[in-house]
Amino acid sequence: MLESIIKRDGHTEPFTPSKLNQWGEWAAQSLGDSVDWPSAVLETVSSMSTTATSRELQQQLIRTCLNFDTWSYNRMAGRLYATLIRKDLYRNRRPTVLDLHRQLQQLGFMEMLDYSESEYAVIQEWIDHERDFEYAHYQLHTHLTKYAIADRVKGVYYESPQFIYMRMAMALSVDQPRERRMRDVQRFYEHLSKNRINAPTPNHVNLGTPLRGYASCCLYTVGDNARSIAVGNHIANTMTYMSAGIGAHINTRSINDPVRGGVIRHQGKLPYYRALVAEVKSNLQNGRGGACTTYFPIFDPEVDTLLRLKNPMSTEDKKIRGMDYSWGGNRFFARKVARNEDIFLFNVFTAPDLQAALYSGDEAKFEEIYERYAADENFPKTWVSARELLITASNEWNETGRVYEHNISEMNRHTPFKDTIYSSNLCAEIALPTAPYNHVTELYAEDDISFVEVQMANGTRRTLPGKTQVQVQRGSQSRLMWPDDLQAGDALDGTPIDFIVRRSSPEVATCNLAGIVVSNVESEEQYAEVAYYALLMIDKCIHLAHYELPQVGVTSRKRLNAGVGILGLAHLMAKEGKRYTNQEGKQFLHEVAERHYYHLLNASLKLGKELGNAPWMHKTRWPEGWLPLDTCNQHVDKIAPFSLRYDWEALRRAIVANGGIRNSVLVAHMPTETSANASGTTNGLYPVRELTMIKTDNQRVNYWAAPDSDTLAAQYESAWDVPTQDMTEMYAIMQKWTDQGISADFYRRVIGDASIASSELISDYLYRVKLGLKSKYYMNQKTSNGMRQVDDLPAAQTIAPVGIPAGDEDADCEACTL
Known part of the structure; x- marks a missing residue:
């Protein structure tokens, strides 16, 4: 039993129970009957030895609260932890924002931010450290151990959560026009610190510091030649050490295909895949290797081998487990599966x-070209069963959890982009155009290097730079046109084009992310402002970033691609009493998704008027008035009787009148597995797996609890109880209002000898294709029944790690976990 306390200044005094009672009573304030602070105090004292430091006593009280394993006790632990952070970092002399920044700038941890002392004084009035006491323990733990500026070698931390958010707000606003930048600081700080805007890990860690890497993921494709493949390896290596996750598409011939006219037999894709893994794993991201997902079509001649590369039972020569894979199909393949036909x-x-x-x-x-090849007896063909291929792919996904799926045609159909999309990113939610580079030196060009080479009718050839419009005669009309839009028959300076010799528009794509915590937004007006500042944050990060490969900077700034996702959906559903599994809940999901897209599109239009449209807006359909409603899958509207809540045609007219918007794309729904911890909410679009969980991230352990789950336990719907069909329909509703994609996880209980029949896997796939899902991500499996209800938990239950399915581990990528 505790008898003596060693204070921070080193002197010892008798343990005074009333002081610990005061701690417990204070920490339980505003939490009502959901916590029993005397029990927490008694449990703490009973577990202590006769002598302890005051810090050890406070830590033990925090552990006791966490062991009670509920949302309210997590918040009680958070209040105690906030005071501990304050004491550990600042003793009783917390610095001003100005003093802390000057200290960090002298240490080389921060850049000088161009604010006057009078502006710092105003900012000091705005920062509200009391907000720390509203955060759950896992929020504070994520901020301190993952996001705060620190000397991690010496174990010295400098920032508490509000300092982190103010640093971010000031760095985002520093180059804003003087007449508005202080307001922007305030609004950024409000929305970030009140957990309305969710920022990705690179923003938390790097804003205001000399490290200017903000891209979460990088996508690239390579052509069928050695130089282009070498360029891809260089991109993968460089972007990995710049903290990005990799989405790769290696568009090469297959094993035993001829090279140089048959002088060499091609080795196939596996040697290139192994080289890619080596590049990605050769650099560390926060103590671990980088991560990559590689994309290939289901029609590839090596597909049987590629599908099994993650399988531990594959032979060593046909096993590459260092990265993940995604196979791509289309509706044609799905029909062949349904009819049990060969391809x-x-x-x-x-x-x-x-x-x-x-x-x-x-x-x-x-299909027209396919049928022509199918009828051509001179074209050598290897026929395989489409259904057997699907079963192999589905079983690999089911057994490893990490062989994903994408719908190639849907990615290129339901999109504002005119250019080709070959792949997604590490987490399968990004859908952006890429094109191969011809030589590694092109990556260091600091301007648009695209060109079109044309053969003129008079026998001459012309090379036209892609960045400059040319005067073109097409039929009876003469107009300025981008070279990439030229066709045979168009005339330049009176001479017709005979044919297009070559088009080269190399492009690396980066995903620039943010999230809106829908459960924390209180009104339409607030949603509009949050959407605006989420996009402005992305815009600032794109332009503030340092690009180790200048071409990545060129394409990022030309496209201005944004991916703003949703967090806290499960919490919002619980608060509103809605279910993922009934028609009323699905109508509510439609309202949430429509509102999200509408306000983001309005915000991008506003930013376009303020800052100018994306320079490559002409490479999208926005100037023509494209809306997601134009290309969304029509089967989605049969799920439930949906109605539109906003005036989309008026918005369309405004976009056409403005010649487009600020961003090429706006929405992507990522897992948010880590940053949801920082925002104290449920991650992404997903239902909760449990009401409380232990989440691991590298060597970090977070005791997570679903927000308000003490009172909303019965309203939360467990992911394990949402049938695959309902999960598919939820994603399809969201995809209707998403111009990119979704990290679409699925959940299954597999108990005892239970298994998932091949017929069910086939049926599920066909339904995903029917409803237009662009991608499928993790398969999460659970081997025990039930979601723990708060009411069922013993008062002093000790937390033990529950089975953590794939997806709780930050998706392997330090940067990509928004």
Whole structure:
């Protein structure tokens, strides 16, 4: 039993129970009957030895609260932890914002931010450290151990949560016009610190510091030649050490295809995959190797081997487990599966026009070319069962959790982009155009290097830089046109173009992320402002970033791609009494998704008027008035009787009148597994797996609890209880209002000898294709029944790690976990 306390100044005094009671009573303030602070205090004292430091006593009280394993006790622990952080970092002399920044600038941890002392004084009035006491323990723990500026070698931390948010707000606003930048500081700080805007890890860690890497993921594709493949390896290596996750598409011929006219037999994709893994794993991100997902089509001649590369039972020569994989199909493949028919395999070398049609988004064109090849007896074909391929792919996903799926044609159809999308990113929610580079030196060009080479009718050839419009005669009309839009028959300076020799528009894509915590937004007006500042944060990060490869900076700033996702959906559903599994809940999901897109689109239009549209806006359909409603999957509207809540046609007219918007794309729904901890909410679009969980991230352990789950336990719907069909429909509703994609997880209980039948896997796939899902991400499996209800928990239950399914581990990527 505790008898003596060693104070921080070193002197010892008798343990006074009343002081510990005061701690407990204070920490329980505002938490009502959900906590029994005397029990927590008694449990703490009983577990202590005769002598302890005051810090050890406070830590033990925090542990006791966490062991009670409820939302309210987590918040009680948070209040205690906030005081502990304050004492550990600042003793009783917490610095001003100005004093802390000057200290960090002298240490080289921060850049000088151009604010006057009088502006710092105003900012000091705005910062509200009392907000720390509203955060759950896991929020504070994430901020301190992952986001705060620190000397982690010496174990010295400098920032508490409000200092982090103010640093971010000031760095985002520092180059704003003088007449508005202080207001921008205030609004950024309010929305970040009140957990309305959720920022990705790179923003938390790097804003205001000399480290200017903000891109969460990088996507690239390579062409079917050695130089282009080498460029891809260089991109993967460089962007990994710049803290990005990698989404790769290696568009090469297959094993035993001829090289140099048959002088060499091609080795296939596996040697290139191994080289890619080596590049990604050769650099560390916060103590671990980088991460990559590689994308390939289901029609690839090596598909059987590629699908099994994650399988531990594969032979060593056909096993590459250092990265994840995603196979791509289309509606044509789905029909072949449904009819149990065969398909033939092809690649960019054997059928280049068919490969191009596969990625065009025009399935009618693809099928026309496919049937022509199928009827051509001179075209050598390897036929395989489409259904058997799907079963192999589904089983690998089911067993490893990490062989994903994407719908190639849907990614290229339901999109504002005119250019080809070959792949997604590490977490399967990004859908952005990429194109191969011709040589590694192109990556260091600091301007648009695209060009079009044309053969003129008079026998001459012309190379036209892609960044400059040219005067073109098309039929009876003469107008300025971007070279990439030229066609045979167009005339330049009176001479017709005979044919297009070559188009080269190299592009690396980066995903620039943010999230809106929908459960914390209180009104339409507030949602509009939050959407505006979420996009402005992305815009600032794109322009503030340092790009180790200048071309990445060029394409990022030309596209201004944004991916603003949703967090806290499960919490909002619980608060509103809605279910993922009934029609009323699905109508509510439609309202949430529509509101999200509408306000983001309005915000991007506003930013376009203020700052100018994306320089490559002409490469999108926005100037023509594209809206998600134009290309969304029509089967979605049969799920429930949906109605539109906003005037989309008025918005369309405004976009056309403005010539487009600020961003090429706006929405992507990422897992948010880590940053949801910082925002104290449920992650992404997902239902909760449990009401309380232990979440691990590298060597960090967070005792997570669903917000308000003491009172809303019965309203939360467990992911394990949401049937696959309902989960698919939820994603489809969201995809209707998403111009990029979704990290679409699925959940299954597999108890005892239970298994998932192949017929069910086939049916689930066909339903995903029918409803237009662009991608499928993790398979999470649970081997025990039930979601723990708060009312069922013993008062002093000790937390033990529950089974953590794939997806609780930050998706392997330090930067990509928004």
